[in-house]
Amino acid sequence: MxxxxxxxxxxxxxxxxxxxxxxxxxxxxxxxxxxxxxxxxxxxxxxxxxxxxxxxxxxxxxxxxxxxxxxxxxxxxxxxxxxxxxxxxxxxxxxxxxxxxxxxxxxxxxxxxxxxxxxxxxxxxxxxxxxxxxxxxxxxxxxxxxxxxxxxxxxxxxxxxxxxxxxxxxxxxxxQPEYKEVLLQYLRGKIISLCPDCQSRLERNPLRALDCKRERCRSIAGEAPVLMEYLCPSCSQHFKEVQAxxxxxxxxxxxxxxxxxxxxxxxxxxxxxxxxxxxxxxxxxxxxxxxxxxxxxxxxxxxxxxxxxxxxxxxxxRGGKLTTPARELIIYLAPAGAEAHRQSVKLLHELRRRGIKSEMDYQKRSLRGQLRLANRFKAKYVAIIGEREVREKVVSLKDMRSSQQEEIALSDVVGVITQKEASDLEPVDLERPPILG
Ligand SMILES: [Zn+2]
Ligand SMILES: [Zn+2]
Missing domain, CATH: 3.30.930.10 (Bira Bifunctional Protein; Domain 2)
Structure with a gap:
């Protein structure tokens, strides 16, 4: 190492x-x-x-x-x-x-x-x-x-x-100064029980002792005179209005x-x-x-x-965990062969420019491997583009939820997906949008 x-x-x-x-x-x-x-x-x-x-x-x-x-x-x-x-x-x-x-x-x-x-x-x-x-x-x-x-x-x-x-x-x-004086009087009487920090800053700012996290200071603070009883008339009025x-x-x-x-x-x-x-x-x-x-x-x-x-x-x-499941992908392109790869790059570019969340294979995986990955990405559709599809200028579009497959013209993919997505849109609850999966 x-x-x-x-x-x-x-x-x-x-x-x-x-x-x-x-x-x-x-x-x-x-x-x-x-x-x-x-x-x-x-x-x-x-x-x-x-x-x-x-x-x-x-x-x-x-x-x-x-x-x-x-x-x-x-x-x-x-x-x-x-x-x-x-x-x-x-x-x-x-x-x-x-x-x-x-x-x-x-x-x-x-x-x-x-x-x-x-x-x-x-x-x-x-x-x-x-x-x-x-x-x-x-x-x-x-x-x-x-x-x-x-x-x-x-x-x-x-x-x-x-x-x-x-x-x-x-x-x-x-x-505050009047209260600080009263508090100081009280704390001076307990100074040996305070933590070193509170001891050293006691004269400069006795209020800190009330905020100290150490147990010994906390119990002393618990018994201390309270500021609420020393508020001037205007602070007292302000505080009353906050509560009202x-x-x-x-x-x-x-x-x-x-x-x-x-x-x-x-x-x-x-x-x-x-x-x-x-x-x-x-x-x-x-x-x-x-x-x-x-x-x-x-x-x-x-x-x-x-x-x-x-x-x-x-x-x-919230329980210490904040994991959201991966968000769904609309379409995953699964090409096989060099020409299919090239067509996929073009199609992907078009899809994304229309705002359709999409991805393609960049690792020359097998079709089976690509489908597995598409599942993990929660793709709604997979467009399979093999040698035959390239020859015939079509794609085999697989709906991952129904497992149904249809053949559509390569040039129609963007239009078909846009249409499917529009009819798929669920009403959005604006009052309470879904948070954290
Ligand atoms: Zn302290
Ligand atoms: Zn005041």
Whole structure:
């Protein structure tokens, strides 16, 4: 064995093979359609950005910035980072391209890969994929609720079953400091029981201890004073309105005072959607308001709210499998001999130009071998073109479902197949297109 080149995907990354990739693109297509229904428009930002963008937006003390980023120097010595999350790049693009100039709401969504150097485990790769959306430009609590309802709409159509919405408010610049002081008092009394990370960042950001995944910190966090009781009047009013809209839309939710988001920029509403298969530590989707981020990034003071969904989490919630059977081929051409091969290449070209999904033999298989392959490709028809057929300018068209065979003129094949396909079209259920085989 050659040990120099392993020729394997890097740890924490994986290949998505065709039968899975088709399922992924179904989920992506469904997400696009639903997000567009809620009037979000797609944005595609680069895979890498200047490191400073993430340090500034996510916060220097966050786990993402201190431990998880893939950061490297480019050839000119600039620090570059593979994007670990989607909000900062979207806000950067929003500001860079002046998307606020029309004065309307910026409603943007993205689908793509993100990168964090974590210990790989089920549903958490070092390259992972998210669908996210941001509504930039309004403090209206109805938008917070819109984020939750678009998620639930998506998960309903993905048939994910029973889900739970966890809701909290993490306050604003005005009320957070008072709460932080109270929390700090409480945590200082427990400092020896906290994990080293939480100890070291306690004074800078005590909120992190509430979000720490370590068992010892979690039990301390469980007893901590809750932010909900320290909200200022306007945050409290905002939170009430979020809940009123959720009630109006009959969206069940659970108040969770211990829900804080891991990133510095969150304000007011914080939410997570959890699935029983994933457990509380593995939310299917998470989001919230970030009313200060845009200003902190150098833009005008602009309220915003958004969310992100983990695609791998969706797949885990569906049972960890995402295989779609190979999709059917309309016609497979089975030539025998050089002249038949040549005629097949021409016919295939014509079929494909008419949008008919078709394939031919390129491996000089026997007729029996070709029919076997056509079956595996789920071909509806096979056109057999042997020496006699070439001489008589015909093909033997075999219907693979009925096994019936008819002889038609070579020049009629495209027309006949087009006609058969048109009469074969089943009515499409537009409301609920078939997803994932
Ligand atoms: Zn407040
Ligand atoms: Zn901790």
């Amino acid at each position: 050659d040990r120099i080149l392993a020729l394997k995907a890097v740890r924490g990354t994986r290949d998505t093979l065709p039968e899975e990739a088709e399922g992924w693109s179904d989920i992506e297509a469904l997400s696009r359609r639903i997000l567009q229904t809620y009037h979000y428009r797609e944005i595609r930002t680069p895979i890498f950005e200047e490191t400073g963008l993430f340090v500034r937006s996510i916060g220097e003390t966050s786990d993402i910035v201190t431990k998880q980023m893939f950061t490297f120097l480019d050839r000119k010595g600039r620090s570059i980072t593979l994007r670990p999350e989607g909000t900062a790049p979207v806000v950067r693009a929003y500001l860079e391209h002046n998307l606020q100039r029309e004065g309307s709401l910026g409603k943007l969504f993205y689908i793509g890969p993100f990168f964090r150097s974590e210990r790989p485990q089920a549903g958490r790769g070092r390259q992972f994929h998210q669908i996210g959306a941001e509504a930039i430009g309004s403090p209206d609590p109805a938008l917070d609720v819109e984020c939750i309802s678009v998620l639930l709409h998506l998960f309903r159509d993905l048939e994910l079953g029973e889900l739970e919405v966890h809701l909290n408010s993490v306050g604003c610049k005005k009320c 809209h959720l009630n109006d839309l009959q969206i069940p939710y659970r108040l969770n005072p211990h829900l804080v988001r891991g990133l510095d920029y969150y304000t007011r509403t914080a939410f997570e959607v959890t699935h029983p298969k994933l457990g509380a530590q593995n939310a299917l989707a998470a989001g919230g308001r970030f009313d200060n981020l845009i200003e902190e990034m150098g833009g005008p003071s602009t309220p915003a709210v958004g969310f992100a969904v983990g695609l791998e989490r969706i797949i885990l919630a």
